[in-house]
Amino acid sequence: MMRRYRLKVGEREFAIDVQEQTADRYAVSVGGEAYEVTLAEDANPSAVSIAPRPTVALPPSRPAVTAGGKGALTAPMPGVILEVKVKAGDAVERGQPVAVLDAMKMHNTIASPQTGVVAEVLVAAGQTVDHGELILKYRET
Amino acid sequence: MIDQRTLDLLLQGVANVSWQSLVMLAIACVLMYLAIVRDYEPLLLLPIAAGCLLANLPLSPLIAPEGMLRILYDVGVGNELFPLLIFIGIGALTDFGPLLENPRLVLLGAAGQFGIFLTLILALLLGFTQPEAASIGIIGAIDGPTSIYVSGILAPHMLGPITVAAYSYMSLVPIILPPVVRLLTTRRERQIRMPYRSRKISRRTRILFPIVVSVVVGILVPFATPLIGMLMLGNLMKESGVVERLTKASSTEIANTVTLFLGLAIGSTMVGADFLKKETLFILVLGLLAFILDGAAGVLFAKLLNGLSGGKVNPMIGAAGISAFPMAARVVQRMAHEEDFENYLLMHAMGANAAGQVASVVAGGVLLALMGAGG
Numbered sequence: 001m002m003r004r005y006r007l008k009v010g011e012r013e014f015a016i017d018v019q020e021q022t023a024d025r026y027a028v029s030v031g032g033e034a035y036e037v038t039l040a041e042d043a044n045p046s047a048v049s050i051a052p053r054p055t056v057a058l059p060p061s062r063p064a065v066t067a068g069g070k071g072a073l074t075a076p077m078p079g080v081i082l083e084v085k086v087k088a089g090d091a092v093e094r095g096q097p098v099a100v101l102d103a104m105k106m107h108n109t110i111a112s113p114q115t116g117v118v119a120e121v122l123v124a125a126g127q128t129v130d131h132g133e134l135i136l137k138y139r140e141t
Numbered sequence: 142m143i144d145q146r147t148l149d150l151l152l153q154g155v156a157n158v159s160w161q162s163l164v165m166l167a168i169a170c171v172l173m174y175l176a177i178v179r180d181y182e183p184l185l186l187l188p189i190a191a192g193c194l195l196a197n198l199p200l201s202p203l204i205a206p207e208g209m210l211r212i213l214y215d216v217g218v219g220n221e222l223f224p225l226l227i228f229i230g231i232g233a234l235t236d237f238g239p240l241l242e243n244p245r246l247v248l249l250g251a252a253g254q255f256g257i258f259l260t261l262i263l264a265l266l267l268g269f270t271q272p273e274a275a276s277i278g279i280i281g282a283i284d285g286p287t288s289i290y291v292s293g294i295l296a297p298h299m300l301g302p303i304t305v306a307a308y309s310y311m312s313l314v315p316i317i318l319p320p321v322v323r324l325l326t327t328r329r330e331r332q333i334r335m336p337y338r339s340r341k342i343s344r345r346t347r348i349l350f351p352i353v354v355s356v357v358v359g360i361l362v363p364f365a366t367p368l369i370g371m372l373m374l375g376n377l378m379k380e381s382g383v384v385e386r387l388t389k390a391s392s393t394e395i396a397n398t399v400t401l402f403l404g405l406a407i408g409s410t411m412v413g414a415d416f417l418k419k420e421t422l423f424i425l426v427l428g429l430l431a432f433i434l435d436g437a438a439g440v441l442f443a444k445l446l447n448g449l450s451g452g453k454v455n456p457m458i459g460a461a462g463i464s465a466f467p468m469a470a471r472v473v474q475r476m477a478h479e480e481d482f483e484n485y486l487l488m489h490a491m492g493a494n495a496a497g498q499v500a501s502v503v504a505g506g507v508l509l510a511l512m513g514a515g516g
Contacts, residue, residue, distance in 0.1 A: 020341055024344075024382070076337060076483075076485040077337045077485055077487060077488050078339065095482055103487055103488070104236065104239070104467065104470070104487060104488070104491050105467070106467070106470075106471050106474060106487060108474070108478070108485065108487065109478070109482075111482040111483070113483055130339065131337055131339035132339065
């Protein structure tokens with residue numbers, strides 16, 4: 001479940017998106033900067049450890065449910081990206097493997113749903129992705 | 142000077158080699174080959190093969206009354222301790238999340254146990270006693286510890302072949318299940334897409350689940366209490382997250398140690414004259430049949446669900462309703478991927494598979510109850 005908070009600290013306003021990934025792990029985006037947050041102690045909300053993960057921005061709203069919506073590939077199920085086989089600028093064929101996703105301890109090859117050119121890869125190896133999270137975007141043709 | 146008596150004493154090993162023990166040594170070598178070269182469930186088959194080999198050497202002191210293999214058998218197999226300890230580890234490794242996200246899948250787990258009862262009837266017709274037939278039927282669940290548990294109570298003399306069958310077929314899931322699924326489904330059915338609907342399961346639900354299942358199953362099927370209780374204990378430890386050391390110990394150190402002891406002890410029951418009977422062959426064949434029927438029942442039931450839901454259920458996930466967790470679910474996912482690379486059935490199949498794990502335990506408990514075990 002995604003929650004959006006608007007916080008005002010002094011004069012500055014922040015838009016904070018919080019997505020629960022597991023009971024104690026959250027993906028948090030503060031003004032477009034993404035963080036992975038681990039809850040160290042449930043009863044004491046002050047003791048959370050925040051590790052910056054500046055590589056990826058969370059999708060702004062709840063992403064499309066089906067993989068391969070127009071111009072993008074999203075994670076078909078929750079898991080961990082083990083390998084990314086393409087980079088921005090690569091031409092891919094429909095059906096070509098672009099990433100390996102470990103879900104339920106099974107290695108799943110994620111294949112490109114369309115032929116095109118990769119505009120942007122939004123995940124890195126080792127990253128936890130939720131269902132529907134963007135993996136890559138295609139260049140507009 | 143060596144007299145005849147000294148010679149006899151020195152050569153009593155050679156003198157006691159029988160053709161049965163030679164055949165069993167050959168069988169042990171085949172099992173080792175399957176484990177080492179073919180990678181068929183090596184963690185269990187290798188110790189079983191070693192136990193079988195050591196027990197069939199002439200006059201093997203290992204299976205004498207104070208022999209190590211006999212002690213292992215008495216300590217953990219005869220009284221069902223080992224399969225129960227392994228179940229704690231399985232519970233600690235099982236993620237019931239996909240099942241909780243889609244509780245309908247529990248029906249597939251139930252359907253996946255149908256073959257057990259069909260096989261039981263067939264075994265009765267072939268002249269097995271009721272407890273023996275029940276022990277053979279449970280092979281169909283492809284759930285090793287449950288098979289060991291049930292047959293250990295009902296038909297301890299058949300423990301060896303039943304365990305070997307259960308674990309061999311477990312490793313053959315990727316070979317046996319796909320043709321069964323293909324035979325019963327059309328290409329169009331296999332291509333039905335089932336989008337994953339992420340429904341986050343709260344920590345509270347995940348923690349309550351093992352407790353509720355233990356209580357409900359324990360009240361309904363008391364004979365399943367040991368197995369379900371240990372399975373759910375492992376799961377509770379995992380989901381609670383407060384005893385990480387115990388969870389890790391159960392799913393690694395304890396499970397590994399017990400697997401070694403269990404394999405050796407089971408292997409040591411496979412002794413020449415007792416094993417080389419036509420009944421053993423029947424057990425292997427009937428066990429295979431039970432497995433196929435279980436898978437088929439799951440697929441057919443999923444087809445029914447598909448019809449009722451207006452084409453929204455891919456019948457292949459029914460095949461994951463047998464136990465064999467998580468192998469069966471992976472096989473289903475792989476088949477789906479081959480038919481349509483954009484179809485991801487894994488989470489649905491895992492849900493059905495986890496349901497099958499619970500259902501096979503319940504089926505085991507029901508069989509024990511029907512046979513009036515425990516007295």
